[in-house]
Structure formats: structure tokens, C-alpha cells
Amino acid sequence: MTGYLDTISHPWNRKQIMAAMMQKFMEVQPSIDRTPGGKIWNDLKGLDDTVWIFYTSISELIDEICIFGERSKDPEFWFKSNEKTAKQYAREVKRKLYYCTSSLMSLVDIARNFDKRHKLDGPGEKRAEIFTTPGLHDFLQDLRNFNTHWRIAEANWEIKFEMENHTRTAHFQIKKEDLLDWSRWTTNAKKYIQALDGSVDLYEILTTYKKQAQTYYAWHKGAVIDQNSQALQQYFEYTQIHEGLRQYQKWNMILSHVKDxxxxxxxxxxxxxxxxxxxxxxxxxxxxxxxxxxxxxxxxxxxxxxxxxxxxxxxxxxxxx
Structure with a gap:
């Protein structure tokens, strides 16, 4: 669908945008969104949403582990009458781990498609620079397929006491042997699993990966804006003009109908x-x-x-x- 503005060459001015609003109000913003800058910015917002979902999924999983660690300090937590408590926490962690791995795969796919549509200089080199834990990214990607096509990863609580420091920490871990029961790990993911001492500590690996992802996607967004600044400047100029005209119409109507x-x-x-x-x-x-x-x-x-x-x-x- 094309609107009045789509038939006019760039740059558009205030008079032309006003004429488009008078002709067909609802077509103006879609026409602005179809400009090169509009396509970049709206795709970037979609990527931002996916990044947020991934970060939030990790935060919720880490919170669940921390809540268990704190509440399990209470002796009553382990009473026979509360025997389902620990199992319920285990189920919640498994559920949220599934969300983490699924949202990671969505993020990878959406980021890849974004880079195909909007060519960016250096994302491959930057990923290699930031994601420095060998095999971790591949392992988390494959863990989603493990959860989806094999079984939900069976993880268990482990509580460690540091006698010297008088500290107690709760860990949620997946055993190495359970993971290797699945035969479809990619080469790098399998190497990562085989290099483990005995199990995967979810808190540790997700905290590490989240920090790396935050560094990368902050760089990525800045690079996209820097590389497409001219197209984005034009898009926001049109958006500002359009919104200003909308605000003028709104306030003119409001003030015209105020009773004495x-x-x-x-x-x-x-x-x-x-x-x-x-x-x-x-x-x-x-x-x-x-x-x-x-x-x-x-x-x-x-x-x-x-x-x-x-x-x-x-x-x-x-x-x-």
C-alpha cells in the first residue's frame, strides 16, 4: 500500500506532510515508517525487544536460584511436610531455563536477519572479541534443541558450605553425563561439555553469557545508529513534523471546546x-x-x-x- 507521501521525492517538508494528513490521516505514519531510516529504526526496536526478553528470562532464572538459596536456609524448608518445596523450585528453574534457551535462539535468528537486511561493518569480528568463552554460545544454542527435541534438562540443587568463610551457596547444576546422552550436540558444544569438571552450573554460565551479550548488543546498536545516521536523521525529522502537526490539531480541538x-x-x-x-x-x-x-x-x-x-x-x- 502506498500513500500520498510515497509519490513525492525526498526530502519531504512540513507542507507536504500536512497535505498528506489532510488527504488520508492514517497513511502518513506508515509512509514515514517505510523510509530507509524508518525500516532500520523499527527493525532495531524489534531487536531491542528480543534482547530484553532474553535478558529478562536470564534474570528470572537467576532470581529463582537465589530465592531457593535464601529460603532453603530455614530448617523448616526441609521438613517432611514441605517435601514438595524443593521439587517445585526445581521445576520452576527447569521451566525458566527452557525460556532462556528458547529466547536465545529467537535472538540469534532475529539478529542474523537484521544484519542481512541492514549491512553492518564488523559484527563477526566483534562477536569473536566479546564472546570469549570457547563453546559457551554453541552449548546454549544446542541446549534449546536438547530441551525441545530430547527432554527438559534434568538439573539438581547442590548446596556448598565454605567452612573458612562461613558461607553457604546454592547451585543448580546439570550433570555432564546426562547432557552427553544426547547425540546431536555440535562439535564446539560437545567440546565445551567434555571440558567441564562434572556438571554445568546454570548461575555461572548464564551470568557470564549475559554480560557478554550486553556488551555485544550495546556495541551493535551504537554501530547501527552511527552507520545509518543520515537515514535515521531524516526519519526522525519526518516523525517530529508529523507528531507536531498531530499535537497542534489535538490542542486546537481541546482549547476550542473549553466552556467559559x-x-x-x-x-x-x-x-x-x-x-x-x-x-x-x-x-x-x-x-x-x-x-x-x-x-x-x-x-x-x-x-x-x-x-x-x-x-x-x-x-x-x-x-x-
Whole structure:
């Protein structure tokens, strides 16, 4: 589907965007989103969402392990009447581990497709620089297939006491032998498993991988923005113009329908934060200075012209003179 703006060569100006809004309002933003910068930015937002889901899945799994470690310190936790407690925690960790590995595969696929659509300089070299734990990435990717096609990884609690430091830590581990029962590990993932002392510590490997991923995707987003700055600048310029025009229409309609005698102060909380309200109220009541302060706080798109200001002055019972 093409809109009015799609038939006009770039760059678009305010007059052209306004004409497009008058012709068919709902087509304007989709046309802006179809610009090169719009495609990059919206794809980047989709990648950001996937990264967030992955990080959140890891955080929830780590939280579950930490909660078990803390609650299991209570002797009553291990009473016969609470025998299902530890098993329930184990189930929760297995469930959240499944989410972690599934969201990682989604992230890998979406990031790969993003890089195909928007060519970026150096992602392969940067990954090799940041993901420095040999085989860890391959292992986590394959663990998703292990969970999906073989069985949910059977992991168990292990509580360690450090007598010298008087510390107690809870670990959730998958045995090396259980993993190697599956025959479809890739070469690097299998090497990673075989190099383990005896089991995989989920807290340790996921904390390590999350730090590496955070470093990589922070670099990746910065590189995308830097490399596509011109296209993004044009996209955001169009977006700002469009949103400014939308805001002008909204405020013009609101102020045109305010009834005489309405107390404007009762609506401040609807449009302003507490700090902004305090700023506006620091000026004399019903004064032009107060109206100007209100405009400064609200008019982020700088759309308030003399006509709109006069309507606002009337609402606040200030003389237009």
C-alpha cells in the first residue's frame, strides 16, 4: 500500500506532510515508517525487544536460584511436610531455563536477519572479541534443541558450605553425563561439555553469557545508529513534523471546546507531571507569564503559534493584549 507521501521525492517538508494528513490521516505514519531510516529504526526496536526478553528470562532464572538459596536456609524448608518445596523450585528453574534457551535462539535468528537486511561493518569480528568463552554460545544454542527435541534438562540443587568463610551457596547444576546422552550436540558444544569438571552450573554460565551479550548488543546498536545516521536523521525529522502537526490539531480541538468559566487548574494533573505543575504555579495566577511557562512545559514539538496561544490565554482569562 502506498500513500500520498510515497509519490513525492525526498526530502519531504512540513507542507507536504500536512497535505498528506489532510488527504488520508492514517497513511502518513506508515509512509514515514517505510523510509530507509524508518525500516532500520523499527527493525532495531524489534531487536531491542528480543534482547530484553532474553535478558529478562536470564534474570528470572537467576532470581529463582537465589530465592531457593535464601529460603532453603530455614530448617523448616526441609521438613517432611514441605517435601514438595524443593521439587517445585526445581521445576520452576527447569521451566525458566527452557525460556532462556528458547529466547536465545529467537535472538540469534532475529539478529542474523537484521544484519542481512541492514549491512553492518564488523559484527563477526566483534562477536569473536566479546564472546570469549570457547563453546559457551554453541552449548546454549544446542541446549534449546536438547530441551525441545530430547527432554527438559534434568538439573539438581547442590548446596556448598565454605567452612573458612562461613558461607553457604546454592547451585543448580546439570550433570555432564546426562547432557552427553544426547547425540546431536555440535562439535564446539560437545567440546565445551567434555571440558567441564562434572556438571554445568546454570548461575555461572548464564551470568557470564549475559554480560557478554550486553556488551555485544550495546556495541551493535551504537554501530547501527552511527552507520545509518543520515537515514535515521531524516526519519526522525519526518516523525517530529508529523507528531507536531498531530499535537497542534489535538490542542486546537481541546482549547476550542473549553466552556467559559472552566477552572483550568483542575486539568493540570491530566497533562503535566507534579514537577511541571510546580513550575507553572511558581508564576502569578492567571498571568501571561504562567501561560508561557505552561507552553514551555507542554510544547515539546514547538507547535504553539499565536492563534493557539490566544486560545490558551482565553482559557486562563488573560487578556490577549
Amino acid at each position: 468559566g472552566t477552572n483550568p487548574y483542575q486539568y493540570l494533573a491530566k497533562f503535566l507531571s507534579p514537577t511541571q505543575i510546580e513550575t507553572v504555579l511558581s508564576y502569578p495566577k492567571y498571568s501571561e507569564m504562567q501561560v508561557d511557562a505552561l507552553i514551555r512545559e507542554v510544547d515539546t514539538y514547538q507547535i504553539c503559534d499565536k492563534k493557539l496561544k490566544n486560545k490558551l490565554m482565553k482559557v486562563f482569562s488573560v487578556s490577549a493584549e
